[in-house]
Amino acid sequence: QSPEAARLSAEDISPSSNGPRDDDPDDPDDLFAEATEEVSLDSPERQPILSDGPSPAITPVTISPRVDVFDRSPDLVKHRLSSCDGMNAYMVYKVMTKTSLSIFSRDEVCVKRRFSDFLGLHSKLASKYMHMGYIVPPAPEKSIVGMTKVKVGKEDLSSVEFVEKRRSALERYLLRTVKHPALLKDPDVLQFLESSELPRAVSTQALSGAGILRMVNKAADAVNKMTIKMNESDAWFEEKQQQFENLDVQLRKLHASVESLVYHRKELSVNTASFAKSAAMLGNSEDHTALSRALSQLAEVEEKIDQLHQDQSYADFYLISELLGDYVRLITAVKGVFDQRMKAWAKWQDAQVMLQRKREAEAKLQYASKPDKLQQATDEIREWEGKVQQGERDFEQISKNIRREVGRFEKDRVKDFRVVIMKYLESLVHTQQQLIKYWEAFLPEAKAIA
Amino acid sequence: MEVSSAEAALSVSASSIRITDVTQDGDVLTFAIASQKLNSSAGVCVFRIYEDFDWLQQSLFSQENLPGLQGIIFPPLPSKALPSQSNTQTKALKQLGFLALGQDWQSYCKALEFYLQQVAAHPTLCKCKALDSFLINSESPGKQRGRKGIFNRLSQAVEEMRKESHKDVDNFFQNERNKNTNLAALSKVATEKLLDVVMTEQKLALACGHFATSLHLCVNQDDAAAVAFSKVCLKLSDVIEAVNRNFEKVASNDLSTLGLGLDLESRYQEAEKVWECVLMIACKLIELETVKKGTEKAKASKREVMEAFQKAVEKEFNLISSVAKQEIERFHSSRVNVLKNFLIGWCELQLNTAKEFAELYSQHLEACRNMYSE
Numbered sequence: 001q002s003p004e005a006a007r008l009s010a011e012d013i014s015p016s017s018n019g020p021r022d023d024d025p026d027d028p029d030d031l032f033a034e035a036t037e038e039v040s041l042d043s044p045e046r047q048p049i050l051s052d053g054p055s056p057a058i059t060p061v062t063i064s065p066r067v068d069v070f071d072r073s074p075d076l077v078k079h080r081l082s083s084c085d086g087m088n089a090y091m092v093y094k095v096m097t098k099t100s101l102s103i104f105s106r107d108e109v110c111v112k113r114r115f116s117d118f119l120g121l122h123s124k125l126a127s128k129y130m131h132m133g134y135i136v137p138p139a140p141e142k143s144i145v146g147m148t149k150v151k152v153g154k155e156d157l158s159s160v161e162f163v164e165k166r167r168s169a170l171e172r173y174l175l176r177t178v179k180h181p182a183l184l185k186d187p188d189v190l191q192f193l194e195s196s197e198l199p200r201a202v203s204t205q206a207l208s209g210a211g212i213l214r215m216v217n218k219a220a221d222a223v224n225k226m227t228i229k230m231n232e233s234d235a236w237f238e239e240k241q242q243q244f245e246n247l248d249v250q251l252r253k254l255h256a257s258v259e260s261l262v263y264h265r266k267e268l269s270v271n272t273a274s275f276a277k278s279a280a281m282l283g284n285s286e287d288h289t290a291l292s293r294a295l296s297q298l299a300e301v302e303e304k305i306d307q308l309h310q311d312q313s314y315a316d317f318y319l320i321s322e323l324l325g326d327y328v329r330l331i332t333a334v335k336g337v338f339d340q341r342m343k344a345w346a347k348w349q350d351a352q353v354m355l356q357r358k359r360e361a362e363a364k365l366q367y368a369s370k371p372d373k374l375q376q377a378t379d380e381i382r383e384w385e386g387k388v389q390q391g392e393r394d395f396e397q398i399s400k401n402i403r404r405e406v407g408r409f410e411k412d413r414v415k416d417f418r419v420v421i422m423k424y425l426e427s428l429v430h431t432q433q434q435l436i437k438y439w440e441a442f443l444p445e446a447k448a449i450a
Numbered sequence: 451m452e453v454s455s456a457e458a459a460l461s462v463s464a465s466s467i468r469i470t471d472v473t474q475d476g477d478v479l480t481f482a483i484a485s486q487k488l489n490s491s492a493g494v495c496v497f498r499i500y501e502d503f504d505w506l507q508q509s510l511f512s513q514e515n516l517p518g519l520q521g522i523i524f525p526p527l528p529s530k531a532l533p534s535q536s537n538t539q540t541k542a543l544k545q546l547g548f549l550a551l552g553q554d555w556q557s558y559c560k561a562l563e564f565y566l567q568q569v570a571a572h573p574t575l576c577k578c579k580a581l582d583s584f585l586i587n588s589e590s591p592g593k594q595r596g597r598k599g600i601f602n603r604l605s606q607a608v609e610e611m612r613k614e615s616h617k618d619v620d621n622f623f624q625n626e627r628n629k630n631t632n633l634a635a636l637s638k639v640a641t642e643k644l645l646d647v648v649m650t651e652q653k654l655a656l657a658c659g660h661f662a663t664s665l666h667l668c669v670n671q672d673d674a675a676a677v678a679f680s681k682v683c684l685k686l687s688d689v690i691e692a693v694n695r696n697f698e699k700v701a702s703n704d705l706s707t708l709g710l711g712l713d714l715e716s717r718y719q720e721a722e723k724v725w726e727c728v729l730m731i732a733c734k735l736i737e738l739e740t741v742k743k744g745t746e747k748a749k750a751s752k753r754e755v756m757e758a759f760q761k762a763v764e765k766e767f768n769l770i771s772s773v774a775k776q777e778i779e780r781f782h783s784s785r786v787n788v789l790k791n792f793l794i795g796w797c798e799l800q801l802n803t804a805k806e807f808a809e810l811y812s813q814h815l816e817a818c819r820n821m822y823s824e
Contacts, residue, residue: 239672239673243670243672246670247668250667250668253664253667254661254664254665254668257657257660257661257664258661260657260660260661261654261657261658261661264650264653264654264657265654267650267653268647268650268651268654271643271646271647271650272647274643274646275640275643275644275646275647277643278636278639278640278643279640281636281639281640282633282636282637282640285629285632285633285636286633287629288782288786290786291786291789291790294790294793298793407675410678410679411675413679414675414678414679417679417682417683417686418682418818418822421682421685421686421689421818422815422818422819424686424689425689425811425814425815425818426815428689428693428807428811429808429811429812429815432804432805432807432808432811433808435800435804435808436801436804436805436808439797439800439801439804440801442797443794443797443798443801446790446793446794446796447790447794449789449790449793450786
């Protein structure tokens with residue numbers, strides 16, 4: 001049973017609170033929990049475009065029960081704390097999980113997590129599973145700026161837009177993680193989703209996406225430094241690696257393309273709003289009553305169209321741009337496991353070399369007649385024979401895992417893209433239907449001008 | 451629009467005037483102008499360059515023996531287009547605004563066509579021989595510079611008058627002037643803002659085209675998984691390509707109707723400004739004349755002569771005044787009508803486009819749902 005796409009709703013309080021400092025080591029106690037109120041960030045008009053199913057609740061108490069009980073779905077709800085001096089304020093996210101799977105202790109649980117907690121989870125999973133060839137979903141990005149650094153306005157950490165982008169990124173991260181059959185059962189994952197207290201992740205620097213990237217790069221460096229070139233007996237790995245190299249390049253190009261689209265769509269919204277204002281002023285100054293009225297209506301239509309542009313821009317971004325961004329990051333993880341396999345191969349080869357040396361050493365000792373050292377040498381040979389066998393087993397295991405992981409990745413890729421295309425088309429259809437309504441309402445106004 | 455049935459009327463129907471073609475030879479644009487003869491089913495076609503239009507406008511301004519000429523609001527002629535290669539789009543946009551956009555000078559031709567129709571529909575201007583000659587003579591009017599008409603004589607004074615604020619001779623015109631100044635500024639701003647919108651729509655179309663092309667590059671037939679993914683990318687490419695066409699259509703609709711309409715409105719407001727100045731100057735001239743004659747005749751102290759002169763002056767003034775008032779009303783009802791037609795045209799085009807693409811996107815969605823449910 002694969003977990004299904006989940007809901008992510010966001011809540012915020014007190015507009016006067018400071019921006020979040022996610023990696024603050026001096027963690028104040030949750031003294032203000034009772035003092036907080038929750039206000040929804042979701043606007044009803046956006047639901048038809050972003051949600052696929054029951055709409056997110058405003059407070060945890062009123063979340064509507066999910067229809068399909070066999071799927072587990074984490075919901076992320078953002079909740080903000082602020083301390084009195086504002087300096088230690090940070091963002092806390094509510095993670096709500098609804099499930100029927102028996103590995104969970106309850107079928108509905110809600111926990112509070114900080115951004116660094118997510119990074120901590122990822123770091124644990126990466127260290128446990130990456131060397132086995134599992135594609136561990138990459139940690140959410142610290143910076144929300146697009147990879148091609150196309151910015152519309154400064155990155156404001158406390159802004160609604162930033163918070164929503166991060167919330168969405170965190171939700172997608174969790175969804176990918178629980179989609180993985182092995183990770184879903186991992187005790188760290190279960191603890192993350194269920195336990196009310198989580199040990200504070202330390203040294204977030206090392207846990208950030210950049211930190212993991214460094215870990216991945218170390219493996220890549222090790223591969224480059226290998227003196228013995230790997231004799232790839234299996235063409236599949238070579239072909240796949242090449243494919244992923246190409247895909248990486250293509251996805252980055254696509255991501256840049258769509259960021260351009262998002263940028264221009266926002267520009268269009270701004271220009272439309274500006275035009276609407278100028279049309280309104282024209283209508284106000286116009287003497288002829290019916291023309292004045294029509295011009296005012298024109299201004300209203302343009303304002304509504306501006307809102308449509310904004311909504312469509314969200315769809316452009318959250319559906320397509322973030323999908324592509326996620327996949328660019330995923331490809332890095334995929335390339336990482338291939339490097340891990342090479343590392344495993346190198347380890348196996350090194351063990352064989354060492355075994356050979358030990359055998360040679362033992363042979364020498366045969367003639368030297370030093371019985372203690374001979375015994376030690378024989379023991380070492382046995383030790384290294386074991387390591388060689390282990391090395392071979394590990395290499396075969398990781399190769400097997402990677403094949404399976406890549407197969408799963410490719411299936412998920414097609415599924416993910418299909419889902420996005422359909423959601424995007426739904427948003428496009430909705431926009432056009434709204435436009436039809438607006439134009440049909442305006443036409444009689446234009447015709448009424450005497 | 452009706453053509454006056456008086457003497458020396460235009461020999462073609464005003465509403466039939468069309469600019470059917472435009473050709474570019476280096477820097478020079480040549481326009482093909484077609485119209486329908488009134489008394490027969492024959493059509494006429496002539497070829498004109500911008501200088502010919504300019505000649506026509508000058509001829510209109512400088513008509514002699516046309517009482518009340520100063521009261522006429524002259525239809526505005528678009529500026530000359532400079533199509534040479536060295537002229538970048540930014541320069542063209544600065545110079546012509548909306549008229550620089552659109553393919554193959556379509557918007558510009560529409561504006562020139564409109565100008566001719568407005569002149570031909572004007573009850574007084576349609577009688578100008580120069581107009582008839584412009585529309586039906588196979589030979590172009592040539593490079594003869596029009597006689598220095600009222601505009602040339604007063605053009606400098608007009609500029610100065612615009613900058614200062616003078617008391618109008620009549621409250622009616624003062625009121626009109628205030629409204630006009632306000633509307634002229636606002637419609638200019640609205641035109642510029644709409645131009646920004648259209649430019650962005652075109653940029654969006656381009657970005658979509660780019661994205662759609664990039665998606666095509668992801669096609670890969672190496673193995674079954676790659677093929678499956680390629681199919682998805684191609685599907686998305688089709689969708690984005692549709693969005694591209696959508697934006698192109700929307701931009702073109704904006705351009706050909708509302709854009710053109712606002713541009714025209716803006717230029718008409720400017721024309722009205724000029725008209726006000728001309729009026730004021732004409733009235734001032736009459737005042738000066740009166741004072742001058744008054745000083746001269748005072749010595750002769752022939753009361754009858756004085757009174758006769760006074761009456762003549764008043765008559766001239768009243769004529770200008772009544773023409774001006776008629777023109778203003780005609781102007782207002784015309785501009786309201788013109789804007790109404792453009793607004794309706796714009797709304798209908800955009801409505802059709804929205805319906806067309808709602809259908810297209812729905813088809814894509816349906817196809818996806820069927821394909822992906824297997």
